[in-house]
Amino acid sequence: MESSQALMERAEVLLRTEIAPKAAAIDHNSNTLQEALDVLGNHTLLALRVPQQWGGGGVDENTFRCFQELIARYSGALAFLQAQHQSAGSLLARSENESLKQQYLPQMGRGRALVGISFAHLRRDHSPLKAIATDGGYLLNGLSPWVTGYGFFQTFIVAAVLPDGRAVYGMVPLQTSQQETGGSLVCGEPMALAAMNSTQTVTVQFQDWFLPNAEVVSISPVSVVAKSDRLNVLHHSFFALGCARAGLDILEDAYQTKQLSFLQSAHQVLAAELAACRQSIFSAQVGGDRFEANLQLRAWAIELAVRCAHAAITASSGAANGIDHPAQRVYREALVYTVSGQTSAVMEATLTRLMSRGGWVMG
Ligand SMILES: Cc1cc2nc3c(=O)[nH]c(=O)nc-3n(C[C@H](O)[C@H](O)[C@H](O)COP(=O)(O)OP(=O)(O)OC[C@H]3O[C@@H](n4cnc5c(N)ncnc54)[C@H](O)[C@@H]3O)c2cc1C
Structure with missing residues (x-):
């Protein structure tokens, strides 16, 4: 093995x-x-x-x-x-x-x-996608607001909220489909996105879509998502750490080309901060009572990814604005890692960190 x-x-x-x-x-x-x-x-x-x-x-x-x-x-x-x-x-x-x-x-x-997922909407107070039990399965109605992978994935696991506060997760096709029972599933046009546009993210509209029991993956209380978000608040940080590293790779390349000593200094300082952030995240304990501490680490990783990407842009000068330049691509990717898997707690922690770094005190 x-x-x-x-x-x-x-x-x-x-x-x-x-x-x-x-x-x-x-x-x-x-x-x-x-x-x-x-x-x-x-x-x-x-x-x-x-x-x-x-x-x-x-x-x-x-x-x-x-x-x-x-x-x-x-x-x-x-x-x-x-x-x-x-x-x-x-x-x-x-x-x-x-x-x-x-x-x-x-x-x-x-x-x-190849299989996608769509359950981010369970984080909202009112899910736009609902299910009711029927003979041999469930009927789904409403909107799945985010499904990445249209044209790549044949199916996706969608979560829909039941009247009793549970969510049913089931396998559905990731292509516009019509059922003999009259149910339909309509995939929207791929969204025009600033970052990661090639991943083809769509909305999916369900109307009386019949999800047979045989296609049900699981059923669990909706609250499980909130619990998991607290427990796994660091999960999305690993992408932000990789994104920060990508920014530093560009900074390093800029130093190799331009040989300006402040580029090397900037790389050293940011690389040391990234190492510290990474070490804290990889060694963090997971558990309910660690939520607040881990939330701060997530906000650190997000904010650091954006700063490293911005450093890459700064060091690359005007060329960074070129459509194929890696610096602006990494900067756009940092945008996605700022919001993916976002909860209101993550939103607040990110903004709090951004406010605290300005060094300006309101008079
Ligand atoms: C390019 C892209 C692709 C994605 N692909 C997928 C995918 O394939 N599968 C998937 O499951 N998810 C996907 N997502 C969703 C992603 O994880 C979400 O961005 C994230 O969960 C935040 O959800 P949201 O943007 O819909 O914001 P919302 O859910 O609307 O808001 C985020 C937080 O703010 C709170 N909030 C929002 N509005 C209010 C209000 N009016 N009052 C009080 N609180 C409020 C919500 O409760 C929530 O906690 C994708 C996102 C992007 C940007």
């Missing part, structure tokens, strides 16, 4: 040689992003948290976080797209629906089955 270290080394070589040189194209061209996803699939890197008995990588939490950080360093769009699929794999692996697991899990590591 491959060790975690060997897997990370293999992934790093792959990302550096096959993904990083195409990062600009991956960011705005869906075909190039598809090829990049295929590269991960060909190297069986797409179901890392799925147990090995189901054909997954079965890697431990720490290794998986390192992988997420690493991939974000080389391509934000690829990091974001594969993250949806890896999350779907984790959800399915925890399902009690054995036949769904049998159908999907063994195919996911190689990307022969």
Whole structure:
């Protein structure tokens, strides 16, 4: 069996040689992003948290976080797209629906089955997507506001709120479909996004969509999402750390080209801060009573990613504004990591940190 270290080394070589040189194209061209996803699939890197008995990588939490950080360093769009699929794999692996697991899990590591997710709307007070129980399954009505991976993923796991305060998670196609029962599912046009546009994020409108019991992944109280957000408040930080590293890579390159000593100093100072932030996040304890402390770490990672990306822009001068320049791509990616998985607590912590760094005191 491959060790975690060997897997990370293999992934790093792959990302550096096959993904990083195409990062600009991956960011705005869906075909190039598809090829990049295929590269991960060909190297069986797409179901890392799925147990090995189901054909997954079965890697431990720490290794998986390192992988997420690493991939974000080389391509934000690829990091974001594969993250949806890896999350779907984790959800399915925890399902009690054995036949769904049998159908999907063994195919996911190689990307022969590609699956998205949509449950961010459960964080809202009033879910725009609802379900009611019916004979043999559930009827879904409403809107799924964010589904990344249109044109890449054949299916996605959607969560809809039941009248009793639970949410049903089920497998649905990620393409406009009509059912014989009269139900329909309509995918919107891919949104025009400032960052990671190639990942093709759409809204999906459901009307009397019949979700048979056989396609149900799980049912759990809606409140589980809020609990998980508190417990796992650091999860999205690993992408921000990788993004910060990407900014510093550009700063380093600028120093190598321009040989201005202040570029080297800036790199050293920011790299030391990133090392400290990273160390704090990777060694953080997880648990309800650690929420406030971990929330501050998440805000630090977000704000540091933006600062490192801004440093990359500053050091790259006017060229940074070029459409294919890595500095502005990384800056746009930092935008996504600021808001993805955002809760009102994360929003507040991020703003509090931004306010505290100005050094100006209101008179
Ligand atoms: C490019 C992109 C792709 C994405 N892809 C996916 C995907 O594939 N799957 C997926 O599940 N998610 C996806 N997301 C969603 C992402 O995780 C969300 O950005 C994040 O969860 C925040 O949700 P939101 O932007 O809808 O904000 P909201 O949920 O509207 O707001 C965020 C927080 O503010 C609070 N809030 C909002 N409005 C009010 C109000 N009026 N009063 C009081 N509190 C309020 C909410 O309760 C919530 O806690 C994607 C996002 C982006 C930007």
